[in-house]
């Protein structure tokens with residue numbers, strides 16, 4: 617059984633299409649990239665998948681159960697436990713007024729951890745995994761660089777051991793050299809932890825590095841899908857060809 621099965625997901629904003637009739641399966645340990653130009657519906661799709669907004673029609677099945685029909689409390693438990701969501705802007709995924717250690721520890725407490733020393737140890741361990749030194753544990757994220765904030769957001773999300781992580785342009789808005797390091801880090805974590813990931817980006821280099829499979833969106837619809845290398849090396853749809861060739865020309 618796929619971990620996540622998406623069937624006919626459609627979301628309209630009045631007469632405008634957000635995403636239309638999107639279906640796919642995500643298997644355990646698989647990374648699915650979603651690419652497309654600005655306005656193609658990537659964020660709409662991701663937020664509908666993650667239960668952050670309700671689609672008009674369609675189903676999102678988590679291990680065969682329709683998430684859209686979950687009671688609110690169960691959906692929230694899922695979001696804190698098996699699922700995680702990495703926002704493009706770390707400010708949306710962190711609590712800026714809380715220390716770095718608190719940001720990570722808080723998530724553990726939300727899933728029931730109570731032993732303060734163990735929580736602190738795990739926070740330090742996870743900060744280390746995302747290359748933030750233990751001497752920064754009491755600093756607030758506002759004292760961190762953009763790249764550090766993003767790494768802290770990743771630690772906060774992964775500390776509870778989620779099985780599925782949604783990522784919305786996780787390297788967007790960062791310097792190119794910082795992006796490269798973050799991508800490397802993400803790739804290592806995804807591989808080591810065997811995570812399933814749905815990642816949205818307009819950056820083909822990001823999906824080339826991270827994604828096993830790719831979906832290309834245009835005007836809310838999936839126009840091409842397949843193995844990442846196949847789609848990028850031999851794009852079938854004219855729009856995908858344009859996307860790929862415009863990157864090569866840069």
Ligand SMILES: Nc1ncnc2c1ncn2[C@@H]1O[C@H](COP(=O)(O)OP(=O)(O)OP(=O)(O)O)[C@@H](O)[C@H]1O
Pocket residue numbers: 629632633634635652653654655656657658659660661818
């Ligand atoms: N809250 C909203 N109200 C009305 N229309 C919206 C809203 N959010 C998105 N849309 C529209 O839905 C379509 C898809 O937008 P969406 O943000 O999902 O695309 P995207 O591919 O994520 O773009 P970007 O890469 O710029 O974030 C666009 O036509 C957009 O104008």
